Amino acid sequence: MFVVMEQGATDAQVAAVIEKLVTVGFTVHRSTGVVHTVLGCVGPKEDIIDPRNLELLEGVKEVHPVMSQYKLASRNFNPAGTRVNVRGVEIGGDAVVVVAGPCSVENEEQIERSAEQVAVAGAKGLRGGAFKPRSSPYSFQGLGEAGLKIMQKAAHRHGLFVVSEVMDHTQIAMMEQYVDLFQVGARNMQNFNLLKELAKSRTPVLLKRGISATIEELLLSSEYLLSGGNYNVILCERGIRTFESYTRNTMDISAIPVVKKLSHLPMMADPSHGTGRRDKVIPMARAAVAAGADGLLVEVHPTPDQALSDGAQSLYPDQFTELMQQLRMIAPAVGRTL
Ligand code: PEP
Ligand code: MN
Numbered sequence: 092m093f094v095v096m097e098q099g100a101t102d103a104q105v106a107a108v109i110e111k112l113v114t115v116g117f118t119v120h121r122s123t124g125v126v127h128t129v130l131g132c133v134g135p136k137e138d139i140i141d142p143r144n145l146e147l148l149e150g151v152k153e154v155h156p157v158m159s160q161y162k163l164a165s166r167n168f169n170p171a172g173t174r175v176n177v178r179g180v181e182i183g184g185d186a187v188v189v190v191a192g193p194c195s196v197e198n199e200e201q202i203e204r205s206a207e208q209v210a211v212a213g214a215k216g217l218r219g220g221a222f223k224p225r226s227s228p229y230s231f232q233g234l235g236e237a238g239l240k241i242m243q244k245a246a247h248r249h250g251l252f253v254v255s256e257v258m259d260h261t262q263i264a265m266m267e268q269y270v271d272l273f274q275v276g277a278r279n280m281q282n283f284n285l286l287k288e289l290a291k292s293r294t295p296v297l298l299k300r301g302i303s304a305t306i307e308e309l310l311l312s313s314e315y316l317l318s319g320g321n322y323n324v325i326l327c328e329r330g331i332r333t334f335e336s337y338t339r340n341t342m343d344i345s346a347i348p349v350v351k352k353l354s355h356l357p358m359m360a361d362p363s364h365g366t367g368r369r370d371k372v373i374p375m376a377r378a379a380v381a382a383g384a385d386g387l388l389v390e391v392h393p394t395p396d397q398a399l400s401d402g403a404q405s406l407y408p409d410q411f412t413e414l415m416q417q418l419r420m421i422a423p424a425v426g427r428t429l
Contacts, residue, residue: 092117092137094130094145097152104150105130111148115140127152159353161310163317164324169355175295175323178252178271180215182295182325183357186428187418188386190216190254190272190359191411193393194401195223195231196238202245204393208408210249213415213429216272217246218254218388222262223400224278231399239269254297254388260288267294277301277329277364280312290319297359297388299327302340306349313356325357326350327388328379330365339367339404342375347382358383363390363404372406373414380421389414 094112096105105128109119117134142154159165166172174183182188191209196202196219206217221238223231234241239255246253252271257263258279266273273296279285280301289296296316300309309326316324328347330340342365350358360379362372376387392398392405406414415429422429 092132092140092142092157093155094132095152095155096128096130097150098126100128100150100152104148108145108148108151111145159307159310161307161314161354164310164313164354164356166353166355171355173322173324173355173357175325175357177216177295177323180252182359183385185426187380187384187422188216188359189214189389189415189418189429190218190252190386191389191391192216192218192254193398193405194363194390195220195399196234196242196255197231197399199241199245201393202241205391206245206249206251208393209391209411210251212408212412213419214411215251216254217242217249217251218274218390220256220274220400222256222258224256224258224276225400236265236269239266243269257285257289260285263288263292267292270294272297272325275299277304280304280309283312283315286312286315287319290316290321292321293323294321295323295325296321297325297327299329299361300331300343300346302330302332304331306346306353310350310354313354325359325386326354327359327361328365328384329361329388330367338365338371340365342366342379344375344378344382347379347384351383357385359386359388360384361388363388363401363406367404369395369404369406369410372404373410373417376414377417377421380418380427381425383425387418 117132120131122129145154174181191214223233254272256274277299330342333341362375390405391411395402395405
């Protein structure tokens with residue numbers, strides 16, 4: 092950590108700050124510049140000191156922590172990168188893994204058709220929500236356990252793993268019977284009680300970035316899972332809320348290389364929620380793979396115009412097939428396979 096003193100800070104102020112730092116366990120290296128005195132602090136306590144408390148001391152201009160608060164999620168913890176095994180499919184390895192399917196599980200026929208279509212096009216996982224976090228309580232809320240049964244049967248028959256959202260810790264034990272990868276949705280990224288319970292599970296977790304979460308907050312949320320013992324964690328950029336209203340969210344493609352540098356965890360991208368518009372999903376999916384995403388989560392529906400949720404951002408099956416063909420050209424250009 093570095094403490095930068097105000098221009099003109101007195102020797103007494105500098106001495107008082109040094110004394111405070113030494114008291115809490117730091118070794119302090121003082122560097123007196125022409126304008127500012129800078130105190131370089133080395134010690135085990137950086138992560139439990141709130142820099143704002145130091146900034147309140149007389150004569151202090153600013154405090155810059157060097158160490159991140161996330162330890163287990165940091166790339167230093169596993170420089171080679173983590174590969175998460177989801178029902179035999181490795182996420183975070185050379186291959187870009189595509190998960191596709193409808194927003195919600197609606198009925199058996201819809202899921203059966205979805206599973207077949209996305210499997211033929213080359214997806215490895217089937218997505219579909221059985222518990223839906225809807226902004227309005229009057230919107231379709233999902234089929235619950237009955238929906239998960241439908242998902243599992245169709246997905247496994249077509250050699251796909253099952254991804255579905257868990258909204259509450261009371262659903263974990265039941266869902267584990269059906270789901271190969273738990274999705275934690277944007278609205279629950281900071282539901283710390285849910286994360287602590289998922290940390291006790293060994294089923295992999297796909298943790299989506301919250302709508303107004305910083306990258307640091309996303310990594311700190313993943314730290315709840317890792318520190319609780321579940322190392323099977325995959326992160327996902329799904330767009331954030333900004334002042335731009337043309338698209339449903341602003342797809343933060345730059346989060347992909349940022350996270351890949353800061354963390355060893357695999358990073359996926361969801362261009363469907365990231366844009367909210369079918370015509371923008373395909374270019375953002377291509378961009379995400381080009382930017383280094385380890386996988387994609389894409390909404391595809393056999394008849395999007397009749398979908399019970401997120402129809403406007405769901406691809407027609409033919410569009411998904413075409414996207415996969417394009418990704419087969421993009422992935423090798425950035426050293427990946429598909
Ligand atoms: C979803 O995947 O259908 C979903 C609700 O995602 P998010 O939590 O990113 O909004
Ligand atoms: Mn959706």
